[in-house]
Amino acid sequence: MLVDCHAHLDPFSDGDVSQILDRAHAAGVGAVISAGTTVESSARSVELSARFPALFSGVGIHPMDIREPFDDSAAERLRSLATSTAKVVVFSEIGLDFMEGAPDRAVQYDAFRQQIRLARDLKLPIVFHSRESHDEVIRVLREERAYEVGGAMHYFQADAPTARKAIDLGFYISLARPLLRLPHLQEVAAGLPLESIVLESDAAPQPFKSKRESWTEPRHVKTVAVKLAELHARPVEEIVEVTTANVRALLGERWEAVETYVSSRSATRADSGP
Ligand SMILES: [Zn+2]
Secondary structure (H helix, E strand, O other): OEEEEEEOOOOOOHHHHHHHHHHHHHOOEEEEEEOOOOHHHHHHHHHHHHHOOOEEEEEOOOHHHOOOOOOHHHHHHHHHHHOOOOOEEEEEEEEEEOOOOOOOHHHHHHHHHHHHHHHHHHOOOEEEEEEOOHHHHHHHHHHOOHHHOOEEEOOOOOOHHHHHHHHHOOEEEEEOHHHHOOHHHHHHHHHOOHHHEEEOOOOOOOOOOOOHHHOOOHHHHHHHHHHHHHHHOOOHHHHHHHHHHHHHHHHHHHHHHHHHHHHHHHHHHHHOOO
């Protein structure tokens, strides 16, 4: 079984999520971790995860969505969501984004730091976002002792030294579909130890793509695994085994929920789902 470590399924309808998870299952992707981007989307993600055995959730506010300072009420709402069910297995999606037009940096730093503290307090691994901000993200993670909970650098597209810094800090490198087309990323991935890699889709609605079939979905994690197998000259079965063992290590005691719900899926399959 493969695990999609990071997707955004909360914008989809329940019916769509059901079909997306069926297609993932058919491709060998047995568990999907959906990340929140705001308090509301985290709540929706947690609600969906309660409905589908193969779906798990993160909670968190994305740096591109920090339009107002992170306050106590946001912290309390995220905390109560995170503790409402065993299906919340990570704190995500949080981080820094220095792209032009991104929210005020002081507000981003504060939200990132406060959410790392919350994740540590809740003992939830962190799946983080970094765009044009890698050194600062690594610095803040170190200063806030995020290595105590670990996690993954999501949608990794950076260079080898950046991967090394993240790994040395106790984080996994999460690879997605860009691995299929970016030569520099293929080179970096070929040099990474398999023991440091997890896989994801970062799936979200893509209405700008004319064909619905070409939207990225959790099922595409399989194609990333196939590419990684080719780059490491290993059988794809080994990639499946190692990356899933990595997710297990990343989640620590939170993995128990994955095991429980994924095995219950086949039992309840016939009468489950909307
Ligand atoms: Zn994402």
